[in-house]
Amino acid sequence: MNHTWPSRLLGVAVPLVLALVVSVVLLQLAGAPPFEALRLLGDGSVGSLAKISDTLSAWVPLTLAAAGLVVTFAAGLWNIGVEGQIVAGAIAATWVAREMPGSAPVVITLMLVAGVVGGLLWALLAGVLKTRGGVNEIFGGLGLDFVASGLAIYLIIGPWKREGIASTSGTDLFRPEAWMPTVGDAQIPVIPVVLTVLAVVLVYVLMRGTRFGLRLKAVGKNRRSAHLLGIPTERYTLAAFMVCGALAGLAGAILVSSVFHKLVPAVSGGYGFLGILVVLLAGYRAAWIAPIALFFAAVAVGSTQLSLRLDLDSSLGGVLQGVLVLLVILLGGWRAVRSRRSTEHAAQEEP
Numbered sequence: 001m002n003h004t005w006p007s008r009l010l011g012v013a014v015p016l017v018l019a020l021v022v023s024v025v026l027l028q029l030a031g032a033p034p035f036e037a038l039r040l041l042g043d044g045s046v047g048s049l050a051k052i053s054d055t056l057s058a059w060v061p062l063t064l065a066a067a068g069l070v071v072t073f074a075a076g077l078w079n080i081g082v083e084g085q086i087v088a089g090a091i092a093a094t095w096v097a098r099e100m101p102g103s104a105p106v107v108i109t110l111m112l113v114a115g116v117v118g119g120l121l122w123a124l125l126a127g128v129l130k131t132r133g134g135v136n137e138i139f140g141g142l143g144l145d146f147v148a149s150g151l152a153i154y155l156i157i158g159p160w161k162r163e164g165i166a167s168t169s170g171t172d173l174f175r176p177e178a179w180m181p182t183v184g185d186a187q188i189p190v191i192p193v194v195l196t197v198l199a200v201v202l203v204y205v206l207m208r209g210t211r212f213g214l215r216l217k218a219v220g221k222n223r224r225s226a227h228l229l230g231i232p233t234e235r236y237t238l239a240a241f242m243v244c245g246a247l248a249g250l251a252g253a254i255l256v257s258s259v260f261h262k263l264v265p266a267v268s269g270g271y272g273f274l275g276i277l278v279v280l281l282a283g284y285r286a287a288w289i290a291p292i293a294l295f296f297a298a299v300a301v302g303s304t305q306l307s308l309r310l311d312l313d314s315s316l317g318g319v320l321q322g323v324l325v326l327l328v329i330l331l332g333g334w335r336a337v338r339s340r341r342s343t344e345h346a347a348q349e350e351p
Helices: 003-030 034-046 049-074 082-101 104-131 135-157 192-211 211-221 222-226 233-260 273-283 286-302 304-309 316-349
Strands: none
Touching: 003 034, 003 316, 034 049, 034 286, 049 082, 049 192, 049 211, 049 273, 049 286, 082 104, 082 135, 082 233, 082 273, 104 135, 192 211, 192 222, 192 233, 192 286, 211 222, 211 233, 211 304, 222 233, 233 316, 273 286, 273 316, 286 304, 286 316
């Protein structure tokens, strides 16, 4: 085992424990029984097969978005447009579900492919705006997020509106052939989980064991130096956007085919923005994406029990997630300051 794994595990475990301690204090100040609230969080997310299924359904798009963001972060890019890429993938998959005939395996496969292509092209647009138009990826991505959301709403209340109804609740339900198959009465989303695991493994291998990953990291560390060394920085920037967009689009296709069974305005569910927090907590490492995203998904799903059982706002789950990320950032900054001071002290002691 790599000798750095214990320190990496400690770097995740310490903020998690501190976040739980802070959460207990906050719950106590709010007048809620903290340990009962934490028990309900666990029971609401993994207390039965049906709840595990719900947690996995939330874990899949979050993990796919985070896995894609690992690639763009490695290239030094803040791909805030990942939300729009999820929506673009959902729209493309919805078009297939509505327009393409065929059996369930054919339709679902085409939906997944369309989602990948839709997300990829939407991300490529953000990449072109940056590389050719000089638009910062944060502003370009946010703008495209609004465009994608607006396009989804237009389609829902316009061309794809329900028969006789102009409602923002979503399109008509897809025909049965466009529903992602599940396993058992608990409706375990096996196919989405398998695709997500494969995507995480692909990103891990891509970033650790390929020339592409090495060059991409070089672009992220110092774009100008990478260009002087002969690395086509524009091409690698676009490639990073495309990989992230493809995974985000896949998440969008899975959401409409496996979760909603239709296109809804808020189809992205904030998974893109939450994916950024997951990547920050993972230290930009693909190996930690899946378990950390599972924790976030469990908290998000389990927090509904707080309002049902304790009459607390379910947003407390988001508070726990936010506290965790804030502690990671603070501890990371503290370690950086300690490392810099140690380096300066060692330099002063040299003869």
